[in-house]
Amino acid sequence: MNSKKSIHNLAETIHSLLGFKSRLNSTWVKSVCDIIKNIPHEGSIGNKCEESATDSSKIKEELAALTDCINQLNIQRRQVLNDLLDLKGNIRVFCRVRPFTLGEHIERSGPVVALDTGSLLLKLADNKSKRYTFDKVFHPGSSQDEVFSEVEPVIKSVVDGYNACIFAYGQTGTGKTFTMEGTSDSPGIVPRTIEALFKQTAESNHTFLVTFSMLEIYLGNLKDLLVPQPMRPTDPLPPCLSIQSDPKGAIEIENLVTIQVSDFNQALKLYRLGCRLRSTASTNSNATSSRSHCMIRISITCFNAPERRRETNKIWLVDLGGSERVMKTKAWGRRLDEGKAINLSLSALGDVINALQRNKNHIPYRNSKLTRVLKDSLGDDSKTLMLVHVSPKEEDLCETICSLNFATRVKSVHLGHEESNEVRSHKEAVMKNLQQKIEKIEDERQHMRRKIKRLKDKLEGLTRTGLSLEEQVQLSQLSTEEPPPDLDFTKNRIGNVITALPSQLPRFMRSTICSRRKSGKEHQTSVGRDPVHSRRRRQSSQRAESVTFPVKNNSECNSDRSISRSTCAVELNMKASIDNDTEYSQDTSEFDIKMVVFPEQNISQVTSNHQMTAQVGHLEKNGSRKSNKCCSTKILKVDQWLDLRKSEPSISGYAPRNDWVLDIPISEKKQRSNGQKKTEILWNEKVSTYDFATQRIHSKKEKRATLEVAGRSVSERVVDKPPTLKDLFVEESISNFISPPHATRGQTTEHPQDSLDGLLIEDNQGGSLSPPDFCCDGLEQFDNENEFYATPMVQAINDTAQSSDSSMLKNSRYQFSPPDMDNWISNSQEIFDVSALASELEWYHEKAPSKMATEVGGNEDVSPLSQSSQKEIRQNLCRLKSQRALSMDDIKQKDLKMPLIESQEITQNKGACYILKQKVQISWASALLGLGFLDLGFDHDFFYGLVL
Numbered sequence: 001m002n003s004k005k006s007i008h009n010l011a012e013t014i015h016s017l018l019g020f021k022s023r024l025n026s027t028w029v030k031s032v033c034d035i036i037k038n039i040p041h042e043g044s045i046g047n048k049c050e051e052s053a054t055d056s057s058k059i060k061e062e063l064a065a066l067t068d069c070i071n072q073l074n075i076q077r078r079q080v081l082n083d084l085l086d087l088k089g090n091i092r093v094f095c096r097v098r099p100f101t102l103g104e105h106i107e108r109s110g111p112v113v114a115l116d117t118g119s120l121l122l123k124l125a126d127n128k129s130k131r132y133t134f135d136k137v138f139h140p141g142s143s144q145d146e147v148f149s150e151v152e153p154v155i156k157s158v159v160d161g162y163n164a165c166i167f168a169y170g171q172t173g174t175g176k177t178f179t180m181e182g183t184s185d186s187p188g189i190v191p192r193t194i195e196a197l198f199k200q201t202a203e204s205n206h207t208f209l210v211t212f213s214m215l216e217i218y219l220g221n222l223k224d225l226l227v228p229q230p231m232r233p234t235d236p237l238p239p240c241l242s243i244q245s246d247p248k249g250a251i252e253i254e255n256l257v258t259i260q261v262s263d264f265n266q267a268l269k270l271y272r273l274g275c276r277l278r279s280t281a282s283t284n285s286n287a288t289s290s291r292s293h294c295m296i297r298i299s300i301t302c303f304n305a306p307e308r309r310r311e312t313n314k315i316w317l318v319d320l321g322g323s324e325r326v327m328k329t330k331a332w333g334r335r336l337d338e339g340k341a342i343n344l345s346l347s348a349l350g351d352v353i354n355a356l357q358r359n360k361n362h363i364p365y366r367n368s369k370l371t372r373v374l375k376d377s378l379g380d381d382s383k384t385l386m387l388v389h390v391s392p393k394e395e396d397l398c399e400t401i402c403s404l405n406f407a408t409r410v411k412s413v414h415l416g417h418e419e420s421n422e423v424r425s426h427k428e429a430v431m432k433n434l435q436q437k438i439e440k441i442e443d444e445r446q447h448m449r450r451k452i453k454r455l456k457d458k459l460e461g462l463t464r465t466g467l468s469l470e471e472q473v474q475l476s477q478l479s480t481e482e483p484p485p486d487l488d489f490t491k492n493r494i495g496n497v498i499t500a501l502p503s504q505l506p507r508f509m510r511s512t513i514c515s516r517r518k519s520g521k522e523h524q525t526s527v528g529r530d531p532v533h534s535r536r537r538r539q540s541s542q543r544a545e546s547v548t549f550p551v552k553n554n555s556e557c558n559s560d561r562s563i564s565r566s567t568c569a570v571e572l573n574m575k576a577s578i579d580n581d582t583e584y585s586q587d588t589s590e591f592d593i594k595m596v597v598f599p600e601q602n603i604s605q606v607t608s609n610h611q612m613t614a615q616v617g618h619l620e621k622n623g624s625r626k627s628n629k630c631c632s633t634k635i636l637k638v639d640q641w642l643d644l645r646k647s648e649p650s651i652s653g654y655a656p657r658n659d660w661v662l663d664i665p666i667s668e669k670k671q672r673s674n675g676q677k678k679t680e681i682l683w684n685e686k687v688s689t690y691d692f693a694t695q696r697i698h699s700k701k702e703k704r705a706t707l708e709v710a711g712r713s714v715s716e717r718v719v720d721k722p723p724t725l726k727d728l729f730v731e732e733s734i735s736n737f738i739s740p741p742h743a744t745r746g747q748t749t750e751h752p753q754d755s756l757d758g759l760l761i762e763d764n765q766g767g768s769l770s771p772p773d774f775c776c777d778g779l780e781q782f783d784n785e786n787e788f789y790a791t792p793m794v795q796a797i798n799d800t801a802q803s804s805d806s807s808m809l810k811n812s813r814y815q816f817s818p819p820d821m822d823n824w825i826s827n828s829q830e831i832f833d834v835s836a837l838a839s840e841l842e843w844y845h846e847k848a849p850s851k852m853a854t855e856v857g858g859n860e861d862v863s864p865l866s867q868s869s870q871k872e873i874r875q876n877l878c879r880l881k882s883q884r885a886l887s888m889d890d891i892k893q894k895d896l897k898m899p900l901i902e903s904q905e906i907t908q909n910k911g912a913c914y915i916l917k918q919k920v921q922i923s924w925a926s927a928l929l930g931l932g933f934l935d936l937g938f939d940h941d942f943f944y945g946l947v948l
């Protein structure tokens, strides 16, 4: 059978060979011979490997030499460019004259005439004129390209590691936004700068980490433009931005969203989104007038590049609000306030630049938020560019003169020391020389870069040929997936400070700067935390409370501090303190208490490494993280951020969430009233609870004694949990920040001037708690809206009180009788007492089970509250989210007494009006009681005494 088959196969084989023979020609034979010749025998394979190894090591050496060389060139370029910019002036002022726009009456010869590239003539009345000189003058026909070509050296300087700042200044409607933002056809400085930065970093032999942030200063407040703003009064507020400075003077803005961008398009997308959230309004001068200062910050970080001036530096691109004369714009109300705020900060900016130009010892940075934010980007070796915009119209002559005078003041040194022609021409020659040098260096750098690229390609080829096919495939896969070595290095460095953040968590819930103070390491390990630690970050729901008040922490960080507290572990670990040098925020009503409750979040969804938020602090040159953690910056990946935004219905609107916010401002006046003494709050979980509920404090003296009994002095006191509202009240009282509490039931106010003396805190059995004088007492009223709504906490309490079983309340640490709706409305003070207690109660509800379990080291189910009680609270809180708004109708229907009115009654016993009223009464009394008394020798003091 088998032989039969093989015979059959043989026939087939012979047949196929015959067919094959027809194809055998000389070419085929030759190629087969070549293949045989080239088949490596054992010895030759080894030789080849050795050859390629030597080749690759040679190439590597060559590459190293070239890299050294290009680094040297980078240093040279940096120095020469810096010399050039120094000669030109680190603070440069350009002037741009706007063309007549459509619809404007075109005047033949406007009052402003650009004479040449550096001067401008202003025609005044009576054939008088004034000449202004600037570093550059752009006439109305100048294109965006021309403008940017003058700006570009500053961008190069930024790549070299210098901080920079570019402003657009001018009267409203003169083209600032046009210059900075531009249009889709002719993009302005911002998009061009972003593009140029990416282009130049790509050309560099290093890898850069670029981040993007955008904010505006509106009415003296910082507002993050990458975070949707609340549209309705009931929407939760985004976190406060606060300006921080580290010991070296670097400025960081706490809570500002910082997004890592890897290309121009990503950054542009963010910029466009930010622009949509800007505050604009129609004014008499401009239909879409910017009512704020819009500030774009692009930070770049590059490790391992000693030739750069700094490891991390930034450029600010600022579209300033339009300066305006109120008389002319006829602004009123909010527009007037905006105009005033803008003018004030512009004037502060002028002062700062002027002081810098004159090398004054004191630079008044602290006079406005604008100058404080820009502090490290103005002066020193930072590059500053101001583009002053003027209108060509006759009717704007006054504003034009103001703007030009401002610009002249900014560059006053130049005017003060008017250069002679000789000096000027010498300077120009030197500048030309430097310019040529730069160009030469640039050519060399290009040449080197090409060489390096060629060698790298060669090396890659060699590496590939030395590998098996399988290895080559793997290598090619790796090279497409993995970042270049430099980037890898960068990532490792960032990895040291990486923060595991859930992409879906609202940003309020992310750890704050304070929370990171305790340990950077704890933060890093959040992914694989041990159960005890991870328990502290609640998985079922998130609750954060943040309190902003002027504090200064123990590190040398000098700033307005925002202490955020949360039930998150990271928040618990924060250490905040106040010392005597705390400086107050300028515009504050900054005693804000915010309370945010978030719906259930599954933190297990969190944090693959890709989703992580990298937190890059200012890293020291040796690569270690700075000890000062307060100035670290959260960096989000752009996709991650966009995902966050996508989950919200509208980027420009606010995504209604089930969050709630309690925001209670205390007037700045109160904070400042006795600001010499400040309280230090230290947070330390190791120390046992400081039980405020059992403290009865009648006077300063007694308070101190109480604290001493607790074994600590005031300044050393530590607490093991986030302070409650009540705690903070006491802190405030100790530090004399608050005004005397208003007279309330069962409360004795001994010395109204002395806030502490007037404070009475009792436990539940004893009486009432006395928080500071929050006039809103549970209802808040909003501008332009005939609507009051209950602050969530109060309503939560009400809900809880109405529906809860009394056992729940009894089980809690505090006992209080649940007031009904009418009760809490009519007795606002009680509500506040209750709200403070509820804060505690809630804390216990959320934290105590795990906390107690940890402490007793046993059963995690140990809880001061029963399961049903916990459920109850949750339900109430959920209900609250949907029910928190109380319209005016609601109030009327329920015949509620408005607490605001009640508060006014309370507060009307104070202040100038009250004294005035008294005086009027006295006068009337004098008149009525008759002059007879006067005749008897009684004077006004007598009557005054009678009335009092």
Ligand SMILES: Nc1ncnc2c1ncn2[C@@H]1O[C@H](COP(=O)(O)OP(=O)(O)OP(=O)(O)O)[C@@H](O)[C@H]1O
Pocket (backbone or CB within 6 Å): 097, 098, 099, 101, 140, 170, 171, 172, 173, 174, 175, 176, 177, 178, 179, 286, 288, 289, 290, 291, 320, 321, 322, 323, 389
């Ligand atoms: N150089 C220019 N070329 C063409 N159009 C310009 C130029 N400068 C300004 N404009 C136009 O003038 C109008 C007002 O400009 P823009 O809104 O930029 O002023 P602004 O100074 O930013 O005003 P505000 O301070 O009120 O925001 C716009 O319609 C803009 O397109």
